[in-house]
Amino acid sequence: MDTSYLRTLKTNLLGTPDGRLVLVCNFEAENWWAEGHVGLPAPRFSAPTSVVSRMEEHGVLLAGADDVLLLKHPLDPGYREYLSRLGMPLPTVLVPENVRADRSTTEDVLDSPDLLRRLSALGAEGARLLPMGTTVLEQKLADRCGLPLAVPDATTFARVNGKIYSRRLTDSAGLRAVPGDCCETRDDLAAVLRRRRAALATGTRIVVKDAYGVSGKGLLLLDRPETADRLLRMVDRRAERSGDDRLHVVVEEWVEKSHDLNYQFTVADDGRITLDFVKRAITENGVHKGHLMPVALTPAQRTELAHAAEIVGVRLHSDGYAGVVGVDAVVATGGELYPVLEINARLNMSSYQGGVTERHQRDGQMALARHYPLRLAAPVSFDQLARTLAPVLERDGAERFVVTCFGTVNADADRPAPFDGRLYALLVAADQERLAALDRAAQAALADLTAKEQR
Structure with missing residues (x-):
């Protein structure tokens, strides 16, 4: 059965909790929105890396049993069976028949006549296309297949996702700004x-x-x-x-900060604003590393974030946007909350975690979503990974270690060995101390895997 998180999302986007979605998780969307804009003097646009492309597998956590997920590569059979054992409502996975490493999944789909015919049939049956964010490619796909978008067009996404837009909105709304x-x-x-x-x-x-x-x-x-x-x-x-x-x-x-925050809200077609969650964002040198949840906030800070979500959501809706919005915020060392550091009007990493946290994080527990860098000498099957992670995967009681994306592990396996990989997971424990211990145990097991692969 679909999670309440997904049913609420469908209600906000489609007007019904029972609608059918076709998901494409185009993590490279910002590259397309940046076209026509001049940034800092450095190369910016390039084809998505293989690891970024394989991050699209996160969509399996969000999609429901009646939904469809478009992937460049099929799910590893062992990983699919693992998710099924966890009780996840797995979607139908469709893979383009014409795949090229230097293209995005959407570009592959547009070059795959058989898959385009299947998507046209889904559109005729009432399905809607939900990209991570609409670019010219996803809009072209929707038009070609008669598969209507569940979110706005590419022009709207590009307009509301720039940092200049975020800053001007924050200033004009009277919110505390850096x-x-x-x-x-x-x-x-x-x-x-x-x-x-x-x-x-x-x-x-x-x-x-x-x-x-x-x-x-x-x-x-x-x-x-x-x-x-x-x-x-x-x-x-x-x-x-x-x-x-x-x-x-x-x-x-530059703000000296106590910690980073990320909160998500959804703007419905009719303008209603739903605050979905607030998490502590884990960053390193400006690079996102994961999320910790729940986050300790004062009542005043929670009220301020809820107010900011309402204000920003109303402004976005007036500018033609409806859909999921992730906002980066920061708490300064002096305790001041800057509620809008950056607006990301699109699905984000937290969006894909909603269903799995609902199923596996109980009230009163803490959860950590993070990724683990790997250095491997040969491709690793999911079953092999599961044996390596047995000390954390097979724990009894309330502690859980859930693999949330396996495809990124072998994403660069076609490069000369040793190659880099990345494993995404959600960790759940009773408190932060036990959570840290579970994290250390996972790192130790994965270090052993790396050592064995390199021998």
Whole structure:
């Protein structure tokens, strides 16, 4: 049976909890939205890496038994059986017949006539397409198959997902914002850096962010006037070569933080706002590493986040957006809450965790969603991984270790050995101390796997 989390999502998006979804988890969406925008002087657009592509397997956690999930590769049979034993309502998985490593799954689907015919039949039966976020590719797929989108079009997604949009919305809404500025030209940046030069000289740090950067990419920390001068010289050289002085970045003061937060709400077609959850985000050098839940907040902080969700949701709906919204926030070391650091109007990693946490995290328990880096000398089957992880997978009692994405483990297996992999999991325990112990046990088991593979 579908989780209440999925049924609520379907009600908000489709108007009924029993609608049928066709999911495509296009984690590379920001690359497409960034086209036409000029960020920091560095290569930005590239084909999605194999690991990012295989992250699409997270969709199996969200989809219901009557839904369809589009994947570049089929699920590992052992992993599918494992999920079934856990009681997960597995969707139908459809794989394009024409697959290329240098293309996204949506591009593969668009080049697969047999699969397109099946999707057209699903559209005729009333199914709706739910991408992680709509780009020109998913819109093209919806149009070609007569498979209507469950969320807005690509133009709307691109408009509401830039950091400049987030900052301007936050400022105009009167929400507490990190001090900063939006820049759309080289002269804008020069003026901002000139104004902040004295502060940089006294130790203040500022961060420059690409309007469409993601996961630590397109982010530059400036800690003294010389680094600001160097950045401006790079921008000038590029502008001279291209004859284009546009620059789409946000410049903000660096906030010394206690911890990061991530909260999700859903904007229904009729404008209703539903606050789904609040989690503590685990980051390292600006790169997302996982989530800890629940998070300890004061009543005032919870009220402020709920207020921000309502305000941001109403603004997004007035701009034509309906769907899932993930918002990054931060609690400063002084206790101040900055409720909107960045708006991600799309599905996110937390979105895919909703169903599995509902099934496996009991009231009063703590959960950690994270990934484990691997270094392997040969591909590993799920059954082999399960034997390695037996000390944590087969624990009795309330503690649980649930593998939430296996496809990323062998994503780079076609490269010369040893190759890198990544395992995603959800850990559940009675308290943070036991959760940390479970995490250490998992790391020890996986280290043993790496050692064995490299011998």
